[in-house]
Amino acid sequence: MEASRDVRQEWPLTYPGHVVKDEEVAIGAVQVGAAVVRTMFGGWQVRFEKPGGDFATAADVRAEQAILDVLRSNRPDDAVTGEETGRTGASTSDRMWLVDPLCGTLNYAVGNMLVAVNAALRIGSATTVAASADPFADEVFWTDGRSAYLRSDGTDQQLCPSAESRLVEVNLDPPFPNAPGFSAAQLHAETEFVEHFRARVVSTTLAVAWVAAGRRAAYITDGDLRENVHFASGIALCRAAGCVVTGIAGQHVDTAASGLVVAADQQTHDALLALIRSQRSGRQLASGI
Secondary structure, eight states, X not given: OHHHHHHHHHSOSOOTTOOOOHHHHHHHHHHHHHHHHHHHTTXXXXXXXXXXXXXXXXHHHHHHHHHHHHHHHHOTTSEEEETTTEEEEOTTOSEEEEEEEEETHHHHHTTOOOOXXXXXXXXXXXXXXXXXXXXXXXXXXXXXXXXEEEEETTEEEEOXXXXXXXXXXXXXXSOOTXXXXXXXXXXXXXXXXXXXXXXXXXXSTHHHHHHHTTSOSEEEEOSOOTTOTTTHHHHHHHHHHTOEEEOTTSOOTTSTTOOEXXXXXXXXXXXXXXXXXXXXXXXXXXXXX
């Protein structure tokens, strides 16, 4: 684990007289993970097969271990749910870290740099702090639960959502629990969608953070978002930045198979929900329900 040790020497989390805040732990954890991802990029990657045609690479595993090292050294009494290692730590703790060490593994494995490193802390049912790192742009999107920021070159800038681009990120990766009534893949081909928006597909939850940063007008996905290691950080960032965050039917995202619609403003969110409702109603009529 040379990469994780090197980074931790460059960026110590503790020093005399300093009380490390949860958001600092989150930022430090994703920075350490991002350094591993950068270091291992471009080389041949051992693959670990998963169900459904998915896989992890050696970089996923090593980045998660580096993140866990930071969390365990700074928050030893907390529980952790990691994408690769599952749940570890205190079984009775109400503090749970949700870790996705490399979101965009398929991109990464073919030499594409569109990936994110995510860590979020849930206390009870609330996500209190979160961070999402872009390893190759050397950016960290983070929140203390009250506001959201972009850290770049050691400087923090408050995030400001904007729908001006009209770019809507559509996640086309499974699972699709709301099919056949809802299809993100077909939504962006709808005439009314094309009249108002332009679809983009980067296949990483880095794009959720981009909504908070004004680089996307919205993000849409199917799926179950409850304690989801992929989406917890992005959702927390968007909420803290003032985005509109619901499921695909306008419900809370902590309900089963809610899907996700994140928008920079209410007008964009309302327009996307109307398109989704229209799609679902049309499919119900076509099926005779």
